[in-house]
Amino acid sequence: MTDYRFPRTAxxxxxxxxxxxxxxxxxxxxxxxxxxxxxxDPASATASAADAAACPGGARLGLAVSRKVDPRAVGRNRIKRAFRDTFRRIRHCLPAGDYVLVARPGASRQSGEALRAAFLQLLQRAGALPRGDVGGTMRAEAVATPTAPPAPAPRARDDEPPPA
Known part of the structure; x- marks a missing residue:
């Protein structure tokens, strides 16, 4: 079972x-x-052995959410909570390294789900997560969408003779 904790060493x-x-x-x-x-770099061991044992994934997260983003601590903490939860769930998939998220003023108007999606999109663009799309120019949703069902046959009117 995967450990979804977010220890101090991460x-x-x-x-x-x-x-x-x-x-x-x-x-x-x-x-x-x-x-x-x-x-x-796998060749250079910058972390101590204790850190490597405590954080097997090797990925660490830092957050920077200033008062410019949201003057209220409640809003800043909501943003940080969304990022920490997302990171905690995907940390085992990330390559070893340090990741620092810097929230910008527009982040306070985003929902938690939008913040999570933006974080995952940035990780994909950085090459830390595999891209979810299929190669080519069309999105996967457009390719996998089934065709519409055929239109129903027109109903016969009462004054017309039945079809033969």
Whole structure:
């Protein structure tokens, strides 16, 4: 069974870690959210053995939600809760590395489901998650949609003779 916990070792917490990711990491963005990430090189062991044992997936999440996003702590915490829950569920699928989400002012007007979708979309664009779409120019929904049922035959009117 997959462990969906979010232990302390799976969090980016130190200021120097945030600075390193912002300075040397890569970035993908949407209007409401930006993802800064730095994937670990398997050849270099930057994490200690204790961290690797405590966090087998190796993926760590950091969140930056400022007062510019929402002046109320309740709103900022709602945004962070949606991101933490999504990360906790997919952490085992992510490559080892550090991921920092920076919420933008439009995020406070988004629903939790929209925030989760934006986060997953950024992870796909970053190459951390496989894309959900099929190769080609058409979306998978358009290809897999069944055709409409045939139209019913027109009813005969009372003044017409029955069909032979």
């Amino acid at each position: 969090r980016v917490r130190a200021r120097n870690d945030f600075d390193r990711i912002f300075k040397h990491g890569r970035r993908v963005a949407l209007p409401v959210l930006a993802l800064h990430f730095s994937l670990d």
